[in-house]
Amino acid sequence: MMMAAALGRRRKPTNRKRDKMPYNSASPRGNIRYELASKMGHLPTTTNTVIGERLSLYKRPETQFDATQIKKLVSAATDLQQPLTPEIQYVVAVDGSGHEVQEAFDRYPSTRVLYMQIAGIFISLQNLLDQPGQFVDPARIADAIESSVVSGFLPGSYLEHRDYSDPVVAFRAEMFELFAQTEIQRRTLVQLLHEIARYGLQEQSEAALAGFQLVTKCPNKKCDLNDPKAARPGIRVPWDRPGSCPKCTGILWPTDTLRIWEAFQPDASNGEALGRTHQLIEHLVLFGVALGFEELSPKLLQQTAFICDGDLAVFGQAARFQRCLRGAWQALAARAKAKGHQPPAVIGVAKSGYPVEHLHGIRRFIEPQHMMRLSHGYMTERLRVNSLDETYFGRKLFYHAEDGQLLCITILPDADVAYDTKREGPNPKRQGPADDLSRLERYSTLQRTLALLDRLGTRLYDDALIPISLAHHWAAYPLANAERILRLLTENALGANKH
Ligand SMILES: [Zn+2]
Numbered sequence: 160m161m162m163a164a165a166l167g168r169r170r171k172p173t174n175r176k177r178d179k180m181p182y183n184s185a186s187p188r189g190n191i192r193y194e195l196a197s198k199m200g201h202l203p204t205t206t207n208t209v210i211g212e213r214l215s216l217y218k219r220p221e222t223q224f225d226a227t228q229i230k231k232l233v234s235a236a237t238d239l240q241q242p243l244t245p246e247i248q249y250v251v252a253v254d255g256s257g258h259e260v261q262e263a264f265d266r267y268p269s270t271r272v273l274y275m276q277i278a279g280i281f282i283s284l285q286n287l288l289d290q291p292g293q294f295v296d297p298a299r300i301a302d303a304i305e306s307s308v309v310s311g312f313l314p315g316s317y318l319e320h321r322d323y324s325d326p327v328v329a330f331r332a333e334m335f336e337l338f339a340q341t342e343i344q345r346r347t348l349v350q351l352l353h354e355i356a357r358y359g360l361q362e363q364s365e366a367a368l369a370g371f372q373l374v375t376k377c378p379n380k381k382c383d384l385n386d387p388k389a390a391r392p393g394i395r396v397p398w399d400r401p402g403s404c405p406k407c408t409g410i411l412w413p414t415d416t417l418r419i420w421e422a423f424q425p426d427a428s429n430g431e432a433l434g435r436t437h438q439l440i441e442h443l444v445l446f447g448v449a450l451g452f453e454e455l456s457p458k459l460l461q462q463t464a465f466i467c468d469g470d471l472a473v474f475g476q477a478a479r480f481q482r483c484l485r486g487a488w489q490a491l492a493a494r495a496k497a498k499g500h501q502p503p504a505v506i507g508v509a510k511s512g513y514p515v516e517h518l519h520g521i522r523r524f525i526e527p528q529h530m531m532r533l534s535h536g537y538m539t540e541r542l543r544v545n546s547l548d549e550t551y552f553g554r555k556l557f558y559h560a561e562d563g564q565l566l567c568i569t570i571l572p573d574a575d576v577a578y579d580t581k582r583e584g585p586n587p588k589r590q591g592p593a594d595d596l597s598r599l600e601r602y603s604t605l606q607r608t609l610a611l612l613d614r615l616g617t618r619l620y621d622d623a624l625i626p627i628s629l630a631h632h633w634a635a636y637p638l639a640n641a642e643r644i645l646r647l648l649t650e651n652a653l654g655a656n657k658h
Contacts, residue, residue, distance in 0.1 A: 241606035271315030279638035280626035326425035335412035344451030353398035358486020362392035371395035382407035418476035471507035471553025485552035507569035535583035547578035
């Protein structure tokens with residue numbers, strides 16, 4: 160996802176690869192990342208003598224495999240003593256992509272706009288489409304997906320706004336506009352950001368409860384409060400409308416709290432800022448839909464899985480919002496439990512990156528329907544994933560599904576953080592054994608999650624976006640209509656109970 164964003168590639172009207180996959184033609188992203196992956200795989204490392212010689216100084220990834228260590232972490236999915244009911248019957252999946260469109264104005268190829276689309280879909284697993292006699296019109300699937308898209312505009316490089324002459328200010332203004340105008344099941348993104356802020360650090364949470372977002376520094380470089388230390392604990396901005404800096408009186412938007420504007424470059428590519436933005440919006444969309452489901456039908460909520468393309472993590476400037484997302488999801492799960500329900504499953508599916516490649520390398524050590532916990536040591540020493548505490552709100556886990564698929568997922572802990580280096584990592588000051596936050600009883604939706612993954616199987620790894628791929632196999636509804644569908648399902652369920 161990040162790669163597609165970073166590429167900033169302009170869509171070409173024809174693309175042979177895409178032509179082979181008519182179902183994907185409606186997708187704004189196409190399969191850029193897969194094309195890129197295959198190109199990377201064919202670098203001339205074996206024929207180029209310079210590269211070959213230098214590479215001989217490096218270890219092949221296989222030499223990092225340690226069968227003993229791996230086996231200690233592997234266990235059977237069936238050994239989990241966890242609730243298997245209610246079975247997951249519905250899936251909400253989102254997947255976003257961003258494009259940096261060059262030549263915003265004719266003949267000025269350096270002028271750029273940032274454009275993002277987020278596909279979201281609601282799938283009922285009770286209605287399998289590939290039954291004989293079912294007719295699916297690919298165009299209708301494409302329509303279903305397109306109509307549920309969140310689309311957004313942000314200014315890119317070399318653009319000057321009519322009212323805001325400073326390009327960074329224009330970027331911040333447009334970001335607020337995007338968040339204020341985009342609605343997910345009756346809540347705007349600004350509202351959702353406010354909703355989750357109460358689960359942040361104490362000062363952020365207190366500000367949220369009083370109706371504010373906390374902006375940790377003033378974006379005005381000339382302002383004294385541009386230094387986060389001076390601005391500590393942060394500048395309070397009304398959660399739903401612009402405020403101002405108490406020092407320089409400059410305008411501040413509640414979305415400034417995300418600090419994505421720090422990645423914005425007025426005179427260069429903005430793939431990073433774009434990628435960060437749509438990643439955060441994807442997480443907000445999933446959570447927003449979950450809140451909508453909770454209100455409409457708590458009973459169906461517990462039968463629903465929320466699947467995000469990529470990790471349950473927030474990278475970059477907005478990373479501190481990972482804590483907010485975790486807290487918000489855990490609070491939702493706690494409310495479900497208080498009703499005597501099981502919490503919904505929340506899953507991130509990573510399709511690329513070193514951990515995915517590593518899993519493919521070690522597959523012979525993990526039998527089908529077995530999973531591998533990833534201890535803190537394994538994450539940092541073998542998989543070289545850093546800043547776990549700051550970015551991840553879910554815990555990474557490898558699963559070898561029943562049908563042979565290898566899945567690298569992140570799952571939400573019932574309570575507490577996903578990672579804590581102080582408690583898990585080597586700490587000479589500490590007495591006694593380190594805390595193991597990868598222990599499986601912390602993830603009570605795990606067994607139902609794995610059962611769902613067995614059921615979805617290869618469909619998650621089709622060469623397409625997750626929502627599109629799933630929509631080819633089961634009855635799918637655009638998220639925009641999910642509310643109506645949910646009402647119908649609820650009424651049917653109520654009707655069935657009467658008889
Ligand atoms: Zn200021």
